[in-house]
Amino acid sequence: xxxxxxxxxxxxxxxxxxxxxxxxxxxxxxxxxxxxxxxxxxxxxxxxxxxxxxxxxxxxxxxxxxxxxxxxxxxxxxxxxxxxxxxxxxxxxxxxxxxxxxxxxxxxxxxxxxxxxxxxxxxxxxxxxxxxxxxxxxxxxxxxxxxxxxxxxxxxxxxxxxxxxxxxxxxxxxxxxxxxxxxxxxxxxxxxxxxxxxxxxxxxxxxxxxxxxxxxxxxxxxxxxxxxxxxxxxxxxxxxxxxxxxxxxxxxxxxxxxxxxxxxxxxxxxxxxxxxxxxxxxxxxxxxxxxxxxxxxxxxxxxxxxxxxxxxxxxxxxxxxxxxxxxxxxxxxxxxxxxxxxxxxxxxxxxxxxxxxxxxxxxxxxxxxxxxxx
Amino acid sequence: xxxxxxxxxxxxxxxxxxxxxxxxxxxxxxxxxxxxxxxxxxxxxxxxxxxxxxxxxxxxxxxxxxxxxxxxxxxxxxxxxxxxxxxxxxxxxxxxxxxxxxxxxxxxxxxxxxxxxxxxxxxxxxxxxxxxxxxxxxxxxxxxxxxxxxxxxxxxxxxxxxxxxxxxxxxxxxxxxxxxxxxxxxxxxxxxxxxxxxxxxxxxxxxxxxxxxxxxxxxxxxxxxxxxxxxxxxxxxxxxxxxxxxxxxxxxxxxxxxxxxxxxxxxxxxxxxxxxxxxxxxxxxxxxxxxxxxxxxxxxxxxxxxxxxxxxxxxxxxxxxxxxxxxxxxxxxxxxxxxxxxxxxxxxxxxxxxxxxxxxxxxxxxxxxxxxxx
Numbered sequence: 001x002x003x004x005x006x007x008x009x010x011x012x013x014x015x016x017x018x019x020x021x022x023x024x025x026x027x028x029x030x031x032x033x034x035x036x037x038x039x040x041x042x043x044x045x046x047x048x049x050x051x052x053x054x055x056x057x058x059x060x061x062x063x064x065x066x067x068x069x070x071x072x073x074x075x076x077x078x079x080x081x082x083x084x085x086x087x088x089x090x091x092x093x094x095x096x097x098x099x100x101x102x103x104x105x106x107x108x109x110x111x112x113x114x115x116x117x118x119x120x121x122x123x124x125x126x127x128x129x130x131x132x133x134x135x136x137x138x139x140x141x142x143x144x145x146x147x148x149x150x151x152x153x154x155x156x157x158x159x160x161x162x163x164x165x166x167x168x169x170x171x172x173x174x175x176x177x178x179x180x181x182x183x184x185x186x187x188x189x190x191x192x193x194x195x196x197x198x199x200x201x202x203x204x205x206x207x208x209x210x211x212x213x214x215x216x217x218x219x220x221x222x223x224x225x226x227x228x229x230x231x232x233x234x235x236x237x238x239x240x241x242x243x244x245x246x247x248x249x250x251x252x253x254x255x256x257x258x259x260x261x262x263x264x265x266x267x268x269x270x271x272x273x274x275x276x277x278x279x280x281x282x283x284x285x286x287x288x289x290x291x292x293x294x295x296x297x298x299x300x301x302x303x304x305x306x307x308x309x310x311x312x313x314x315x316x317x318x319x320x321x322x323x324x325x326x327x328x329x330x331x332x333x334x335x336x337x338x339x340x341x342x343x344x345x346x347x348x349x350x351x352x353x354x355x356x357x358x359x360x361x362x363x364x365x366x367x368x369x370x371x372x373x374x
Numbered sequence: 375x376x377x378x379x380x381x382x383x384x385x386x387x388x389x390x391x392x393x394x395x396x397x398x399x400x401x402x403x404x405x406x407x408x409x410x411x412x413x414x415x416x417x418x419x420x421x422x423x424x425x426x427x428x429x430x431x432x433x434x435x436x437x438x439x440x441x442x443x444x445x446x447x448x449x450x451x452x453x454x455x456x457x458x459x460x461x462x463x464x465x466x467x468x469x470x471x472x473x474x475x476x477x478x479x480x481x482x483x484x485x486x487x488x489x490x491x492x493x494x495x496x497x498x499x500x501x502x503x504x505x506x507x508x509x510x511x512x513x514x515x516x517x518x519x520x521x522x523x524x525x526x527x528x529x530x531x532x533x534x535x536x537x538x539x540x541x542x543x544x545x546x547x548x549x550x551x552x553x554x555x556x557x558x559x560x561x562x563x564x565x566x567x568x569x570x571x572x573x574x575x576x577x578x579x580x581x582x583x584x585x586x587x588x589x590x591x592x593x594x595x596x597x598x599x600x601x602x603x604x605x606x607x608x609x610x611x612x613x614x615x616x617x618x619x620x621x622x623x624x625x626x627x628x629x630x631x632x633x634x635x636x637x638x639x640x641x642x643x644x645x646x647x648x649x650x651x652x653x654x655x656x657x658x659x660x661x662x663x664x665x666x667x668x669x670x671x672x673x674x675x676x677x678x679x680x681x682x683x684x685x686x687x688x689x690x691x692x693x694x695x696x697x698x699x700x701x702x703x704x705x706x707x708x709x710x711x712x713x714x715x716x717x718x719x720x721x722x723x724x725x726x727x728x729x730x731x732x733x734x735x736x737x738x739x740x741x742x743x744x745x746x747x748x
Contacts, residue, residue: 038696039689046684046701068667070694076670076688086686151542208505285716295440296450315413316451318442322412325699 002141004182004209006241010351014233014260017350020089020241022140023180024080025055029241029262030346032253032339033058033090035270038067039083042270043328044336046085052305052337053344056088056140059264061133062097066116078138084150089139090265092245093130093172093186096148096214107147109164127171135178143212143245144166144172146186151220158190158215162199165214169206184243186212191224193231200235210241213261217246229259250279250342251366254359257346269339271286273332276320280338283369285313287331292317305337306330378514378556378583380615384725388607388634391724394615396514397554398454399429403615403636404628404720407432407464409644411459412441416644417702418710420459425713426679427718430462430514432639435507436471440490440497444510452512463513464639466619467504467546467560470522470588481521501545509552512554512611514582517586518546520560525594532564532589536573542579558585558617563658567605574609584615587635591620599626603633624653624716627670627739628733631720642712647706650694654712657743659687661705666691679711702740 003023004316010017020027034041034049036057041049049057059079064070076082079089095112098104102114102123109128127145134142145168147161165188176183185208189195203211213232216225229244236242242356243263244256253264268281276287280300288301295313307330319327349358384391394401408415408423410431410609415423423431431439433453438444450600452454453463469486472478474557476488476497485500501519508516539562550557559582563569577585587606590599603618610616617637618630627638643653650661654674661673669687681690681704716736721733 038692038698040693040696040698040700043699043705046717047680064586067696071670072688075668081670082686082689082692084689124597166495222470249459294446294449306421312450312456312458314442314446315456315458318412318456321481322414322437322441324412325417325702326414328699329419329703 002179006239008212008239010353012350012353012355013258014230015257015258015346015350015355016262017347018241018262020262022056022182024086024088024140027088028053028079028347030343031056031262031263032343033265034150034244034336035267036064036083038083039073039079041332041336043274043332046083048329048333049085049336053086053340054336055089055185057085058090058092059137059139060097061091061094061099061130061137062125064091064137065094065133066118066121070133074136074138078136080138088116088141089137089245090145090263091137091139093123093143093145094133095130095145096246098125099148109167111145116343121343125147126149127168128175131172131175135176135181138178139181141182141184141210142176143206144169144183144185146212146214147192148188148214148218148232151190151215151218155190155192155195158188158192159195162188162190162195165198166202169208170204173206182209184208184210184212185212186233186245187232187236188215189228191220191228193227196228196231197235200232204237206237208240210243211236212243214245214247216244217248217266226255226259229256229261233260239302245370250339251343251363253339253363254346257350258355258359273335274328276327276331278331279335281365283366287313287317287320287327289317299331299334300338303334303337303341305334305336305339375486376553380482380584380613382613384727386724386727387632388448388604389631389720389724389729390634391676391721392615392636394636396556398460398462401429401462402721404631405430405637406717406718407637407639408710409434409439409639409641410457412437413447413453415710417699417705417706418547419647420457422703422707423710426707427714428461428710430464431459432464432466433511434471434515435465435468436475436499436510436620437505438465438511439468439507440492441493444507448510448512453508454512460516464515464617464637465508465511465513465517467517467519468507469498469504469519469690470620473500473522474588476650483541485519501542501548502549505546509550509555512552513555515556515558515584516550518543518559518582520562520586520588522588522592523548523564525564525589525592527564529564529566529569532562532566533569536562536564536569540573540576543582547580556583557585558582558615560588560619561606561610562589563602564589565594565602567601570602570605571609574606578609578611582614584617585610586617588619590618591622591640596626600629600633603630603635607634618629623712625737627713627716628736631724632729632733640722643709643748644706647709648702650701650705652705653709655739657740661687661691661694661701663691674712677708677711679708681705681708681711684702
């Protein structure tokens, strides 16, 4: 498809480093996508994202279809024209948010009927409507609509959801008509190896240019994730990008890279930033902690981000407690920098064939870091 | 005093253009000071302030003495060390906020006893304590503690407050001991010419390096302001800076420059920015207005600020309605740019001896601009 390609350029074990080309620019993988729910990453400007090296953003179909509405976004040039972000975008299908946020009326084979959490208005999100919305939003990568059961759902429900996800994936393919977008299918199947394998094989048969892995950040036991990803690494085509949806902590990301994942998104760095929880090279740091009241040091002494270059823990704590918005901005900038910088290290260590060594070192450091180690 | 000077370099009518030198840099006057209440201008970073040309910030003594506490700020290098802002700061005395925000217990000759609006703790703000706090905060310019009656107070109360303000000014002078700070006296006297003249003469006798004008943004009739300022222009020493506290709209600022004022501060550009009210070259614009739902144009087509260069009205409206903090950031940046750019035009037109002409033009434009003219 015009303007798109994906190339795995280096491998170390199952970990892959590569390059994803989109009509709005190139993304080195493994990559982390900051979450810009409503067409903006909360508390920061595009300039901040540029400065910390963000390359691709995620935006949420559910939120944007409700406000300002996908037709309005389309009339203003799609997400790129509307928001002014020049790099690539990925949109999700909207399904996950319908299940988690909306007052849900009914899910059936046609789709999900729900009420907007904003104004209570009634909507149908079907595979066809999800494609229509995502074509209107105009992201570079769009996702097929899946049914994502909770991590505690019984096997039978997981199996049914996976089967429906395949049927919906076919309908999405049929409804999707923009050739400047890549449509990814989504693998479901929970923590059950046989269901995962079936789901993956059915989707591979549909020949998507890339694959999302759903249902692995929805309350399932963490230990179940590794075996599922290792199975998928065997079943999914080696030359196509894999996106693990909604995952996760730094440890989760590193472990999933080790199992062949190329793309990630998660609200953790942004949400924690607004809540005063910082990711640092020495562990997590809660800026509300009274021990930082007079601490003149930077949030993370090893970090070169703007926040750590210009702001002390004492000042950041003060801004946070005083309810100043700039606290959220400064901490979001730091946390996103932490994630994006970690991804740079991930890519470099894979290209140098030192990923396992690097991974052991960072996991050891994270495991031994105090909760508020400084 | 070391590191300080003020020079009036050009005049046009009563309007003056000059240069205020402080230990933390030079400020061209007339100047507008963004309000950084708690040691941060709300919703923006220092970088934004640098970029739009802010040179001097105001911080509120009342807020900072309560949180994080002036002793903590002092231990971290004063406001400059604590906040990282490298340019000059001015702090107010704290008196005005005690009168307007705190649960007030009693004001007597000693000072004001009050309860913190944050945690209810009991405090005394006296002239001596105000000086102690302001010396701890370490701003370049500090203000004597005044008693500021409401604009509707009876003449007798205004007279008493002005007399007390003089007595407090003497105590402030006696208590102030940092020679890297300039201490300004504050003229009171409401809208009564004779009281204003007495207050001003008493303060001039105390020989302050600069003078604040209080009691002119506290609910008094607007028409009363001009005559008071013209009177003060005759009584206050021509070579010392005059600071009109808490004023005001663009029209107010321009009219007060015409009457010899050099320094301004006001929450309008920042507060309105957070509320979605924009100052533009074509009048005020409320971003919530439904007419901007699909408007691809910049907030102000004549404005070169970052917000107007990168953001459409439709996107800004969406961010504001979605409750995104970046809406507040973007609109605060624009509004402050509007004010600071207006001050650049003010200074240039005075230096070119074209101030009256420029003033007539801008006031005419502001008067004829639609509320939501675009």
